[in-house]
Amino acid sequence: MGELSRNPGGGGATASAGAARWARKRWAAVMQVGGETAATVADSPWTPLAMARSSLTWRSAIYLAASLALGLGCFVGLTVGLTLSLALVIIWVGLPMLALMMIAWRCVAMLERQLVRAAFGVRIPSPYRRLPEGRNPLTKLKAMAADPATWKDLVYLALLFPITLVEFVVSATVWSATGMMLAMPVIVAVDGGVEVSVGFASYWAGNPVEALPISVFGLLALVLAMYVTRVMAIGHSAWARLLLGSSVSQAENVELRKRTEHLRASRARGVDAAEFERRRIERDLHDGAQQRLLSVAMDIGRARAKLDDDPEGARALIEQAHSGTKEAISELRDLARGIYPAILTDRGLDPALSGLAGRASVPVEVDVDLPERPPAAVESIAYFIVAESLANIAKYARATRATVRVAREDRWVVVEVIDNGVGGAVARPEGGLAGLADRAATIDGMLIVDSPPGGPTIVRADLPCTW
Incomplete structure (x- = not known):
């Protein structure tokens, strides 16, 4: 992966190392399929205070209370639409209606993925296969019909109504009871007195002060309501990921x-x-x-x-x-x-880079710390990155000194060239820096250029020793 970026805010080796770690995480995120981009209901804290402060709790409560409308709409739409389409297949009118129904439920499933992400913080990647290129709608419809994700969407939407009905009843019960108990002093002040019965016991509150103990129980009911909401949210999100997300094989195919x-x-x-x-x-x-x-x-x-x-x-x-x-x-x-320099083949990076430094126009300090020689492709790319960087320093940087560092970090060989020149280096298409990025990209390496105006300029490449 060739990654070119600039950090206008500062320079130095620390900035370069931080940028490299950011680039590695970004590359891991690109190559990872599924997962969450932020906190979800499953990994948020479970303490009452943390749940009360988390927006996920209230977003989940709103979704669980309001999703019944979507579930009911899907139930009615699928029941009427599919029944009518299948009944009219005999006169061929049902076929285009079925195609429209298929497109419609895929669109609703896409909407549901976004709602699940907004409510529970769970990102469900698109599981659909890539549609064929071209403008033939029949070919695209055939590919959609052959995609297992299309029929998993249908199963999800068909079950959405009974599941959201249960969630709505439970949510309405716990949250309405909690709200009434918390608002009991206000209710008593308006009505003039309320009798609360729980089983065989009853309690009469004739004024707002006497209703305060009920509000205390309302706080306990609030904690219970948040826990109930959290559990239902985790269950709903897991079910959504099962049917609306990619299967293991699909995820592997997408990643590949x-x-x-x-x-x-x-x-x-x-x-x-x-x-x-x-x-x-x-x-x-x-x-x-x-x-x-x-x-x-x-x-x-x-x-x-x-x-x-x-x-x-x-x-x-x-x-x-x-x-x-x-x-x-x-x-x-x-x-x-x-x-390809012969010295690189015969003696390795350290002597080859020392030779480059000896021919450079400015004093160059070379530090090579490699316990063992990396693969030949890594050595070659590292050599030419340093050579191009030193050539750019001589042409444009107006620097008085430079530093070259090569070290092994886990499975990466890190190549870093730093100069104290004027900065402002920009990677342009077909330019030298872009060419370095392309060289690194051929083995899944990364290149970062950090060159704020005024310097220093840092060119850092992270090259994998295995790919």
Whole structure:
């Protein structure tokens, strides 16, 4: 995953590490299917005071009291709509009606997922299979009918009315009783006296003061009502996740599909980067070493022609050809180093990065802490990230020093390049920083650029050692 971000508020290694942890969590959230994005009724505190202060308690109570209307509407709509559609199938009118009913109950199920999230804090990811591309509605309807999630939605909505009816009766009973007991002093003040009977016992409250003990019992009833609401909310959300959410196999398929799409995009960018690099190498060979060697061949030819008549002129041409040969060798060595440095293969990252630091335009401190050599792909990407970063420092940063750190953190190799330059680095499409992100993305790595105006600039890459 290539991740480019800026933190205008500050810099430093701490900011970079925090940004990397944020990026890792974000990537885990992208790759995770299901779960909650915030506190839910299931993991909220169960103490009375915490429940009273939590908005989830009151949102759950409102949903449990009001969802009966949705359940009743679904029951009536499904009963009438499906019965009428099936009865009219014999004259073909029922088929489009069934298709419309299927679309309607899927839309209601989508609405219910949002209501469950708003009421209970539970996020239910969409379980539907991807519809075929194109404009043919029959193909899309066929795919919807073949999706098991469509029929699970139907089962959920068919059972919604009896379940919400029970929830409504229980909620109305406990909350109305609680409200009456809490408001008993006001009721007594208005009516002039109330007799409260519980079983064989009765209590007469003739004035608001005598009604205060009933309000105390109302506080206990409030705690009971919150617990009852919490239990019903957990049960309803679990049932909703069972029928409206993805099954285990569906969740795995969704996760694999997301990962496949991500890898496909990363590989495509990697292919583009490789093709661009191939064209660059071809251009460098044509414009550099090839022209240099051609000039050497011409000098040698001229020297051979003058060898008998003008030995001194031939000697000068040979010296010129020798100098050109050394320059061509130097250019070829630089070109080969840009493709894959031999020192990286032979000795690893520490000597290779020290060589880069020695050729840098500013003093560079290198710190490599790797207990063992990472995979070759990780070493190569880490090397070119440092090389590109140091080249950018020389061109744009106006820095006086830089630091390169490479370390192993769990299953990640962390590469960090920090300079004290002017900052303001921005990743532009097809630019050097974007190219670094694409390199990291080819192995599911992450790249973070933190470069506020005024500096410092931090380029950090987290590269996995396993993928």
